[in-house]
Amino acid sequence: MSRMLITCFVLATLSYSGVASALTLTTEDYPPFNMPTDGGKVGGISTEIVQEALKRAKLDAKIELLPWERSLSMAKSQADVCVYSAVRNAEREKSFKWVGPLVADEITLFAKADSPIKISSLDDAKKYKVGAYNGDAYGDFAEKQGLKMERVVQDVQNLPKLAAGRIDLWVGGAKSGMFKAGREGFKGKIKPVFQLGDPKDSEMWLACNKGMADEVVNKLNDAVKSIVNDGTAERIGKKYQ
Incomplete structure (x- = not known):
């Protein structure tokens, strides 16, 4: 050779x-x-x-x-x-x-724990401002359903915005949303109010x-x-x- x-x-x-x-x-x-x-x-x-x-x-x-x-x-x-x-x-x-x-991780809309917001349908959610972050598929999914989105660079910025009333809802995962809230000092301060899409959408x-x-x-x-x-x-x- x-x-x-x-x-x-x-x-x-x-x-x-x-x-x-x-x-x-x-x-x-x-x-x-x-x-x-x-x-x-x-x-x-x-x-x-x-x-x-x-x-x-x-x-x-x-x-x-x-x-x-x-x-x-x-x-x-x-x-x-x-x-x-x-x-x-x-x-x-x-x-x-x-x-x-x-x-x-099921796609979920969260509100402040003391929020009076109640959502029973997608149409109910369309009147609220929803926090998401750049490049996030869950935010993209929510936006395609007609929800009004406000994006940030990193998702951790959304919890302080929700607490301050600068957004009405936050879109995240059912498990990850609650975990993040606990880690970032917001344990007990948010609650899930509505689930979006089919479970397969969250794989x-x-x-x-x-x-x-x-x-x-x-x-x-x-x-x-x-x-x-x-x-x-x-x-x-x-x-x-």
């Missing part, structure tokens, strides 16, 4: 190995699914499921906690990058290869760059299915209740 052919073979082998072992996973601070830990790492339900899936698939990855729009952008534009916990919707469907679902996935090798995506999907089927996913979720 010529030296040139040997060199090409080595480079190709290294390139393939890089696909299989040098993944980057991006995410946001979205408790209890993905969030910083006291040790400076990333934890949460989705994170633990993803880490277990990587272990079972015999893959390595680094996890970066970033603003959500940047996390999405990296997964769309950079090879070997995936983002979680991403809602799988029509707008995103063709932009990624999908692994999951990892978790679900969240690992969304991988379109250039990700199918073999890697298939390995991760098989691993996630095994995690769900053997009860590991349920045990992880209970740790955060």
Whole structure:
């Protein structure tokens, strides 16, 4: 074999190995699914499921906690990058290869705990100003239902706005909304008033760059299915209740 052919073979082998072992996973601070830990790492339900899936698939990855729009952008534009916990919707469907679902978190409208607001239908909600954040699929979903949205850069800005009466409602996940309120000092100060959409609208996935090798995506999907089927996913979720 010529030296040139040997060199090409080595480079190709290294390139393939890089696909299989040098993944980057991006995410946001979205408790209890993905969030910083006291040790400076990333934890949460989705994170633990993803880490277990990587272990079972015999893959390595680094996890970066970033603003959500940047996390999405990296997964769309950079090879070997995936983002979680991403809602799988029509707008995103063709932009990624999908692994999951990892978790679900019903789309919910929250009001202040002492608010007189009562909502029994979508039409009732349309008269109120709803807080969301940039790039959030739940906010996008609510907006498409005809709700009046007011966006911020990061979701944690919405709780003080709700408390101050600058927005009437806040759209979030049933689990994550209450968890965030407790963490940010608003425990007992918000209440769910209405649920939007079908439960499948709230399923969240690992969304991988379109250039990700199918073999890697298939390995991760098989691993996630095994995690769900053997009860590991349920045990992880209970740790955060």
